[in-house]
Amino acid sequence: MIGSVRTRVYTVPTGDPDVTEADGTLAWASTTLDVVEVTAGDSTGVGWTYGPPACADVVDATLADVVTGRDPLDVPAAHEAMVRQLRNQGRPGIGAMALSAVDTALWDLKARLLGLPLHRLLGAVRDDVPVYGSGGFTTYTDRQLVDQLDSWCSAGVSAVKIKVGESWGSRQDRDAERVRVARAAVGPDVDVFVDANGAYTAAGAVRWYDRVREQGVSWFEEPVSSDDLDGLRRVREEVDADVTAGEYGYDLTYFARMLDAGAVDCLQVDVSRCGGITEWLRVVAVAASHHVEVSAHCAPNLHASVAAATPGLRHVEWFHDHTRIEGLLFHGACTTPRDGAMPLGDAPGNGLELDVAAGREYRVR
């Protein structure tokens, strides 16, 4: 029986206090992590989401009572009960992030109770999980950018991603120059991805892509707002790169609509937002029915196990901020890819233990 649901919230400043990190449409100086621990007997499962402390508030006030007292082996029943309980508060956004944090902790708990690695409980289809390096913030100097790209290439990644669309798409010359810097840094054998975070218009995105076409950019993420499904489809028809989106998907229907619209070449899914592992498994099935591969958005250590169990997986995003935070706060976290992939361990559950002592200086509630 599930005995308790506990939350902790950590806010971790960016690594260099002199560097505010930014993409095309947002800047930030810190990242907040909401951790959920669910216990049954002597076993504890851990999950999390990256969102404001309000996510933990939703867990404490709305979801904890729904989950407590249930059979920990029946995760879908707990998930369904949580979804119903969220109805009048709104599932998309903070509600779904809270749901995801609890659901990922419940799956981890179940695996630990059964003495299985989580990827074995889910049923693995691969021996390790390929990642691509992701960061390349618009606030970086060229030197900082090249150093970051070099670090990923040294870890054997086959692709790197940088942010473009600086200042809501108003610095297109610099965007194009930074792509040239990235291509020169990684050479011809590593894929260069870009993420505009919705900064461009559809016509503007196509014109900008023409300027960097010769750099061989093979992934164009959110060239326009991911709410603009028609715009994504129009960009997709005009550029050589794969057009991708999905990081703001908070339920199955969102992803079904995106796929039905023909908006993406590769669907991005975030297990810390979409509704946890329970919903991830449904989303990737719908993607498979459209013959579209999926890529995991951010939170690499939370994704490793479920990504290993996903046949249509292309890769997991090795996001700079999250890899750093997960290494700081969790024993057992992968901090450096090996040959461009995260290895899968034999430890029960997701193999992670919250480092309460290390987290003390970052804890906000």
Ligand SMILES: [Mg+2]
């Ligand atoms: Mg993105």
